[in-house]
Amino acid sequence: MKTSAQKREFSLNVNGVPRNIRAYPAERLLDVLRYLGLTGTKEGCGEGECGACSVLVDGRLVVSCLMPVAQAEGAKLLTIEGVTGNQRFRSLQETFAEGGGAQCGICTPGMILAGGHLLERNPAPTIEEIREALSGNLCRCTGYLQIFEAVAEAARRCAGT
Amino acid sequence: MRSNPAEFEWAAPATLEEAVKVLAGDPDAWLPIAGGTDLMVQFAAGTLERRRFLNIWNLGELRRIDGFPGELQVGAGSTYTDLRENDIITREFPLLGRTASWTGGIANQNRGTLGGNVANASPAADSLPALMVYGADLILTSTRGDRRVRYEDFHTGYKRMNLAPDELIRTICLPRRFSGYISYARKIGTRKAQAIAKVCIAAVGRLAKDSTQLMLEDVRIAVGSVAPVPLRLRNAEQLLNRRPLDEARVELACKAAAAEIQPISDLRSTAKYRAQIVNNLVREFLDTLAARERER
Amino acid sequence: MMSHSLKSNLGEKIVGKPTPRKEGPGKVTGEARYIDDLSFPDMLYGATVRSQIARGMLKKITFRPDVPWSEFVVVSVPDIPGKNYIALIENDQPCLAEKVVNHPEEPILLLAHPDRYMLPNAVAAVSIEYEPLPALFSIEESERKSEIIWGQDNVFKSYQIEKGDVDAIWAKADYIVEGEYSTGAQEQLYIETQGVIATYDCEQGVTVWGSMQCPYYVHKALMVVCDLPEDKVRVVQTETGGAFGGKEEYPSMIAAHAALLARKSGRPVKIVYDRAEDMAATTKRHPSRTRHRTALTKDGKILGGEIEFVIDGGAYQTLSPVVLSRGTIHAGGPYHWPAVRIIAKALATNAPPHGAFRGFGAPQSLFAMERHMDRIARTVKVSPAEIRRRNFLKPGQTTITEQTISEPIDLEKLLDRALVLSDYESKKSRFRQQGKNGKRKGGLGIAAFLHGAGFTGSGERYLSSVVGIEGQPNGGVRVLVSSTEFGQGTNTVLCQIAAEALGLEYGDVAIAQPDTAQVPNSGPTVASRTAMVVGKLLESAALGLKQTLIRAGMLGEPYAAEEFRCACRAYMERYGELRSLARYEQPDGIHWDDQKYRGAAYAAFAWAVYVAEVSVDLTAYSVSVDDFVALQEVGRVINPVLARGQVLGGVAQGIGFALYEKVEWRHGRMQNSQMTNYIVPTSADVPPIRVYFEEIANQHGAFGAKGIGELPMDGPAPAIVNAVEDALGIPFNSIPLMPEEICEALTAAAGPPSAGHSFSGVR
Structure with a gap:
């Protein structure tokens, strides 16, 4: 069946800033964010397996490769470029950079968003809880342990201990 | 990305009533999409045959979980996270909460829906055996009205199901009789x-x-x-x-x-x-x- | 090889410290720009039409008429201005298939269009008719030579190593132990797929930006395909999201494709593979088969043996000779072989060419060696630890290539420490007491191994790498190398070395983006050679820079960092440029005979003993790695956080290699080319990995460093499979070891179907 769609104007709220963009409704949020220059959101697999394209949609962790942009209209989107105003995320950025949590860096934005999503709900997670929370984010470089340590250390810093 | 989004139409009804009307208009053409955790994978792989998405993500009527004395009614658009966070499910239908926690990572649990899992009809779906042992019923809806079917009889063959082309899954009903099991x-x-x-x-x-x-x-x-x-x-x-x-x-x-x-x-x-x-x-x-x- | 104690080096201020990753801030903020994050004005997107069959003649290409072909740029063989091959060793791999295809996914045609969404349909609309030819899909089929698909005999390369009188040992043997071991293909699965952007201009020639390990490999390949002189080809590495060997040779192919499209269209062209294309079309670890036949005394000392090592190279030779070489030289493990004959072959099959992947042949042959040691231990009836202890190489003895071990490595002590760290004996007795019942069975496995750092034999001499360093207007310095960062820490470690050599702060040292127009050829970023070989060259380039300032009368020793910065600024103001280069020279006393494959194979070896603790779930037949001790001697650890990260990541990949990562082949094509179906470890699958270092300074490495990147890939698989045998008493000799095989073995042993766990009933 041959059908076609017109590009439409979508009003998105990205990192607290209203953005209007013309896009096909079925275009992946991932691609639209990247057209906006927000290239910190990465494509690793395009099938929701690796988590490199993770963003927060209304505070919930979502893989942007599986979200049509039309479904993001009206939602509050947060990408790695917009996290610096939040202390949890800032701490995660510091501890990932200091402790070996980032190697090649391609999974790092997604990992930090998943880590922040966890700390938001559970400010003092155990290593087992960190493992579960990050199990949708694949990393091929680190063997994960320095990532767990970075999340645990960020949690400690946020708690001020 | 192996599909061309320019070839995909998008309808975004504001209510369930509108949604079934759109669907009734051309039942074989539309592809209802909720969390997209399965359809968008096929979209990226370029394997979708239908080219019209009918958006049912976040329709209020589909995304609610209501406890009645005899049964729990779970809106088909409830996400795995919604299931995991619901007290009645945790208490009375622990298998549903547990299997929801196995379905993909956290990000996919925030988007994947129970109704989507049923409609996708994968024999490997994590939550479906739980629905089966709990003796779930499904309420299917269309412009012709609602009908209630036993989930156990719903899947009739590989990716085949007792769902008319103009129907949507509205509610998954769970009899509240399993405490003590x-x-x-x-x-x-x-x-x-x-x-x-x-x-x-x-x-x-x-x-x-x-x-x-x-x-x-x-x-x-x-x-x-x-x-x-x-x-x-x-x-x-x-x-x-x-x-x-x-x-x-x-x-x-x-x-x-x-x-x-x-x-x-x-x-x-x-x-x-x-x-x-x-x-x-x-x-x-x-x-x-x-x-x-x-x-x- | 002289060694000196580390103690003399411990006055270092920056080397040995966990300085933060140089490019870390960009990576954690999302500002780092990878190739797909870049976009040029007027850019087109490129795609590749690939072979659908494994082997055959190309008969006819037709373009389905419902595609607006006039909007597309189409490149085929006649559009290649230079030669139609990807320059590497034998130059047998075409850039685009011309008359025949030799593997599934072989590139045939290239397309480009301004709208990337238009490409998948167009690729599918090119239909290719073939006349199929019989194809070969395994080592065994290639050996049988029912078809000759490469050269005279399907053999890409063979080596034979002879040490001592092997034929004389069998008569003296108390035991002769034989075994066959095999390993499967493994996908690198870097999370950033392969990608490049090419531009072409009559004046400037071709420029390629991309994700890669070896800019000068790409440079060389582009000169050939585009028929351009050296100065008309420029290659720039962009931030690279993982490589693991997978971006050693393949980037030359995708770069050549983008360059051809750019040349024909006159516009910039980006090609970025999606995951499915990347997995199906690009290289993987060579599948292998190793046969051991070993003669032993009654107390388990190796008298000698024969080792046959065969790898499946896929359809073109590409890097197979070198992978085979490293695998061959590592085939005897860290043991003393008074006599040994190794026969090694790389064979052709009709799969996409297999290529570089961390360890480069060594994980394959070492898996066999370390499984075989456990088999020997069982035959001789001594413990796995003891059999290794009795056969370890000692200083003064020679390796299988007759390289004398001259550093004071004490493998027995390394083993002892690993056993203590892993609590080996007490865990072992606990597992013994577990008995027959229970739903899980525990086991422990050891692997002892070595890994040679740098290119093999005379390789470094042929490379003749050059490293540079230059002063900066602010008084700091900048490192000039083509060595690339792809996560492993090149930027950080080299900046540490330069800072230490010059007495500067870490922050005073920057590193140039690898750009063939800007940096000298410091060799490919492979073979665990960067910290050791490139680092050592950088150390001497830095000393040269310092000498220049001293000779100019602008600096005197000792000096403070600020004095250096002042001197550097003053020199730059007066002379405009401050730059120092150093070129590799073979150290004295290192001799290698390429003909006999004898001599000093590597300037340094790293040594390791790993201990895996596993439990096997008797309900699901799955193996869980519960604890892992990784103890290694790697020379000077330049950065402890990064070094630990290398080991952790390598062990995780090793766990995947052993237990999860199975390429499902069908007629030479990967069937599971999706992350959903090709299973790598997640955060839930890695055990606590405990990493320990010993440091014996290596005089050939910067500040005593040896190589570290590949080593941790070698040991986990045999340690894990040894542990599974310890748990179940069943030997498995092929990886990946899947639950299905354990199920098969256990149910065959126990009889159907009530195996698994027994029902204990209601009491």
């Missing part, structure tokens, strides 16, 4: 997280004292990934119910289960392995029942 679920995947099941099982049952001995009661076992559809092991159950739990019974039940399943070899596993695993999991379930009884 011992429950068991397990997923055997290729790794500990984020894996598609090679075999999954959900089961409930009770042990009751019948004058002199402990008898099995209302044992319900369902398995996934070992037949074209999620499968209730009716024959095995029959051999167990109102019988004492001993090794001979277990043996009989496992034999019956082996005859009920139709496992295949595919990319993910072998038929032989799947059959052996079903045997082992049925045993492990019965062992769990026995162990709980011993704890009392």
Whole structure:
């Protein structure tokens, strides 16, 4: 069946800033964010397996490769470029950079968003809880342990201990 | 990205009523999309045949969980996260919460929906055996009205189901009669997280004292990934119910289960392995029942 | 090889410290720009039409008429201005298939269009008719030579190593132990797929930006395909999201494709593979088969043996000779072989060419060696630890290539420490007491191994790498190398070395983006050579820079960092440029005979003993790695956080290699080319990995460093499979070891179908 769609104007709220963009409704949020220059959101697999394209949609962790942009209209989107105003995320950025949590860096934005999503709900997670929370984010470089340590250390810093 | 988004139409009805109207307009053309965790994978792979998305994500009517005295009504658009966070589900339908926690990572649990899991009709779907043992009903809706069907009869063959082209799944209804049951679920995947099941099982049952001995009661076992559809092991159950739990019974039940399943070899596993695993999991379930009884 | 104690080096201020990753801030903020993050004005997107069959003649190409072909740029063989091959060793791999295809996914045609969404349909609309030819899909089929698909005999390369009188040992043997071991293909699965952007201009020639390990490999390949002189080809590495060997040779192919499209269209062209294309079309670890036949005394000392090592190279030779070489030289493990004959072959099959992947042949042959040691231990009836202890190489003895071990490595002590760290004995007795019942069975496995750092034999001499360093207007310095960062820490470690050598702060040292127009050829970023070989060259380039300032009378020793910065600024103001280069020279006393494959194979070896603790779930037949001790001697650890990260990541990949990562082949094509079906470890699958270092300074490495990147890939698989055998008493000799095989073995042993766990009933 041959059908076609017109590009439409979508009003998105990205990192607290209203953005209007013309896009096909079925275009992946991932691609639209990247057209906006927000290239910190990465494509690793395009099938929701690796988590490199993770963003927060209304505070919930979502893989942007599986979200049509039309479904993001009206939602509050947060990408790695917009996290610096939040202390949890800032701490995660510091501890990932200091402790070996980032190697090649391609999974790092997604990992930090998943880590922040966890700390938001559970400010003092155990290593087992960190493992579960990050199990949708694949990393091929680190063997994960320095990532767990970075999340645990960020949690400690946020708690001020 | 192997699809051209320019070829995909998008309809975004504001209500469920509108949605079924759009669907009724050209039932074979539309592809209802909720969390997209399955359809968008096919979209990226370029394998979708239909080119019209009907957005039902976040429709208020579909995304609510209501506890009534006799049953729990779960809106088909409830996400796995919604299931995991619901108190009634945690308390009374623990298998549903647990299987929801196995479905993909957190990000996919925030988007994948129970109704989507049912409509996608994968024999490997993690939550479907749980729906089966809980004796769920589905409410299907269309412009012609609602109808209620037993979930167990819903999937009729590989990716085939008792859903008319103009119907949407509206509600999953769970009878609230399983408190006090011992429950068991397990997923055997290729790794500990984020894996598609090679075999999954959900089961409930009770042990009751019948004058002199402990008898099995209302044992319900369902398995996934070992037949074209999620499968209730009716024959095995029959051999167990109102019988004492001993090794001979277990043996009989496992034999019956082996005859009920139709496992295949595919990319993910072998038929032989799947059959052996079903045997082992049925045993492990019965062992769990026995162990709980011993704890009392 | 002289060694000196580390103690003399410990006055270092920056080397040995956990300085933060140089490019870390960009990576954690999302500002780092990878190739797909870049976009040029007027850019087109490129795609590749690939072979659908494994082997055959190309008969006819037709373009389905419902595609607006006039909007597309189409490149085929006649559009290649230079030669139609990807320059590497034998130059046998075409850039685009011309008359025949030799593997599934072989590139045939290239397309480009301004709208990337238009490409998948167009690729599918090119239909290719073939006349199929019989194809070969395994080592065994290639050996049988029912078809000759490469050269005279399907053999890409063979080596034979002879040490001592092997034929004389069998008569003296108390035991002869034989075994066959095999390993499967493994996908690198870097999370950033392969990608490049090419521009072409009559004046400037071709420029390629991309994700890669070896800019000068790409440079060389582009000169050939585009028929351009050296100065008309420029290659720039962009931030690279993982490589693991997978971006050693393949980037030359995708770069050549983008360059051809750019040349024909006159516009910039980006090609970025999606995951499915990347997995199906690009290289993987070579599948292998190793046969051991070993003669032993009654107390288990190796008298000698024969080792046959065969790898499946896929359809073109590409890097197979070198992978084979490393695998061959590592085939005897860290043991003393008074006599050994190794026969090694790389064979052709009709799969996409297999290529570089961390360890480069060594993980394959070491898996066999370390499984075989456990088999020997069982035959001789001594413990796995003891059999290794009795056969370890000692200083003064020679390796299988007759390289004398001259550093004071004490493998027995390394083993002892690993056993203590892993609590080996007490865990072992606990597992013994577990007995027959229970739903899980525990086991422990050891692997002892070595890994040679740098290119093999005379390789470094041929490379003749050059490293540079230059002053900066602010008084700091900048490192000039083509060595690339792809996560492993090149930027950080080299900046640490330069800072230490010059007495500067870490922050005073920057590193140039690898750009063939800007940096000298410091060799490919492979073979665990960067910290050791490139680092050592950088150390001497830095000393040269310092000498220049001293000779100019602008600096005197000792000096403070600020004095250096002042001197540097003053020199730059007066002379405009401050730059120092150093070129590799073979150290004295290192001799290698390429003909006999004898001599000093590597300037340094790293040594390791790993201990895996596993439990096997008897309900699911799955193996879980519960604890892992990784103890290694790697020379000077330049950065402890990064070094630990290398080991952790390598062990995780090794766990995947052993237990999860199975490429499902069908007629030479990967069937599971999706992350959903090709299973790598997630955060839930890695055990606590405990990493320990010993440091014996290596005089050939910067500040005593040896190589570290590949080593941790070698040991996990044999340690894990040894542990599974310890748990179950069943030997498995092929990886990946899947639950299906354990199920098969256990149910065959126990009889159907009540195996698994027994029902304990209600008491």
